[in-house]
Amino acid sequence: MKRIHLNGFKIAGVGHTAIGLWRHPDNQAWRYKTLEYWIETAKTLEAGKFDSLFMADFSGIADVYGGNADAAFREAIHLPLNDPMLAISAMAAATSHLGFGLTVATTYEQPYSFARRMTTLDHLTNGRIGWNIVTSAVGSAARNLGYDHQVPHDERYAMADEFMDVVYKLWEGSWQDDAVVMDRERNVFIEPRKVHALQHEGKYYRVLDAFMCEPSPQRTPALFQAGASDKGKAFAARHAEAVFLVNPNVPGLRRTVDEIRQLTAQAGRDPRAVKIMAGISVIVAPTDKEAQEKAADQMRFISLTGTLARQASLMQLDFSKMDLDRPLEYIETDGIRSAMERFTRNDPERTWTPRQVAETMSRSAGGITIIGSPATVADQMEELLERADLDGFNINDHMPLRTLPDFVELVVPELQQRGRVWRAYEGSTLRESITGQPGPRLDARHYGAGFRKP
């Protein structure tokens, strides 16, 4: 029986996928500012034997809709938004096995400082850190982070390719395993000849010296990837150990899964080495009827305008200037083809209007929405797993401090009984949870392992 990998999916802010749901009287998303909120969330996920808490992030403001940020502020679309990295050590201190996946865009980082932050977290968590590698299509990020214009999609991926080489050199190549000797007699803490300067001078990055950090348990964090564009899939095939997909259309989802497995094999890796997780939302109650009532009670708060404004930012298309009832043709915009494809190409027999897109999205609390009793939810998760050839799920935390505890209390025991969710963590690092293989380090056949020193 194939194990189902579970991950919680959140942002360090209020409105994530189910825009408008903050108005539900029981919604506690506004407590994102407190440590108690994060510690409670982490403990819940560990009780449910989740692989990780997977943190989304956005580098800029959703200001495409109407050409300004008013809707984003009013409807709390990815706003307010704190940095997701900073609550991790508090959550790590309250847990022992739960991993933490962080979304960070390469485009706006210095690889040297970024690598140091990830290594520090990997040390402090004892090897429980993952990185969701993105390049960020948000125009607002460019306007606030030092670029005159948004970096074009293909160039962002060229930058990301070089960025990856630099961080592999830092994480895998700079310090040998036995560099730290702590030899008191000889007064040698670190053996200088076992630490290597990078001397990296590329097109986008220049890093000459050795890394400042000693190797952490995983060295390279567990690598996630979430882009489903052609460049994104090729990038995933080379780098990702887990891929996160959001697609409400199951045949479309399956097509992307197949492509990624094929590309992974072409890249010389085991096509099953990449674990594929789909984004879902779950509304569960003891009976199907109660679950449907609970769903109705929640979904009535989802805002159509807010959903449109969020999609406008994700697709970088201003829906406020478009006829909402005119079918969308295939639209080639910079880097967001894949988002559009979900609606226009995955189901070739139908075309979609912007209103239909928004209505479909607003009937979901994020990704494919599953509503029902524990048995119904487990059935549907199993069916989805098989139909789309998935390895697991990222479960959207649409009602913080309620959605995930409900899932852990009601669905996890059902899935455990079916042999689908493990009863105890088998490894101690996030990489071991994700890959199911022993050992905290990158597989020897992984591209990043090529940067190791003999």
Place this chain on the structure above:
Amino acid sequence: MKRIHLNGFKIAGVGHTAIGLWRHPDNQAWRYKTLEYWIETAKTLEAGKFDSLFMADFSGIADVYGGNADAAFREAIHLPLNDPMLAISAMAAATSHLGFGLTVATTYEQPYSFARRMTTLDHLTNGRIGWNIVTSAVGSAARNLGYDHQVPHDERYAMADEFMDVVYKLWEGSWQDDAVVMDRERNVFIEPRKVHALQHEGKYYRVLDAFMCEPSPQRTPALFQAGASDKGKAFAARHAEAVFLVNPNVPGLRRTVDEIRQLTAQAGRDPRAVKIMAGISVIVAPTDKEAQEKAADQMRFISLTGTLARQASLMQLDFSKMDLDRPLEYIETDGIRSAMERFTRNDPERTWTPRQVAETMSRSAGGITIIGSPATVADQMEELLERADLDGFNINDHMPLRTLPDFVELVVPELQQRGRVWRAYEGSTLRESITGQPGPRLDARHYGAGFRKP
């Protein structure tokens, strides 16, 4: 009776000030990689009613001595070095009043991302974050963080001036206090007209949009400054709420204190509004004799070569190429005048050789070293406070998990009995602890308060 402000002084690594001391059999600095180490340290400081844990940091490798990094690796000089920001939330969860000061160089940060990180920490700690503003003279940083050459000292301060304006706009000016309304009826989480875009286009930084984070308890973190160059002192007079000085020469220390108070008054602020802390090391035991024995047991591990190599990096002068016994003339190097001044100008009647500098430094565990019984240590701290007109101390943690517990167990009760250390925190934020004034926000007369929206 003037209260003495206490702060712990550390790096997120092994060798900080007392190079070589890692060889002491009881030295636990190597445990810096674990959360337990940080949580234990924070609990100790809070038990001693310290204002803060003050974290030093270095953006690059100490590779001046001998023209390479061998000594830095061998003797663990600021190496290995993790990012100090990432253990804070774990420490904050284990404490309730202790503040956390972070050294971050403006030169290598994007102000928008940096401001977001600090605001996030200020939220999660409930207003307990401070920032030690530096510009970083370490050449290695430039070579790894995107610059072709080290940015010259005066230009670094010009960049820092603009950087400060940008972060004040983000922290003080972008979101009004009442921007977050959470009005469920009107579907308004944030009132758009109460959030202001920066439209900042300066010489070094371009930040056009509004901030992504809602205001944190302190908004601007408590501001520390540590540079004692002329530019540094002027910068402190404008921005700093606390200044941290290291000078083994007490009359020299006093001279710098007087200058800073005078410049602060000239900047239109209360000259006492800037709290001045000096770096000290304390070795305490129940009796003077035991303390002297303990000091001898520790100081024998301090390495002369390691101390020279560390000074070489701090001063950016390669002592390995100099005659160790030829007196140093006044040496004008970029931005490190002040470090040299400690030895060449503070005591105008003597000149110093590199060997004398290193020997003096190696007789200290960091800053002015005080050795004795609790009463002796308290006497000397009080005397130093008066002679140099200080407000408090940064106490170097030269023997981690031993130095600070000893101080808290033996010296703090003595100082409390003398009315010099408070028995309970009076405010809840770091700013309140540092300034002694009620209220978590910047004083209305502070330069940064000028960026507030009416």
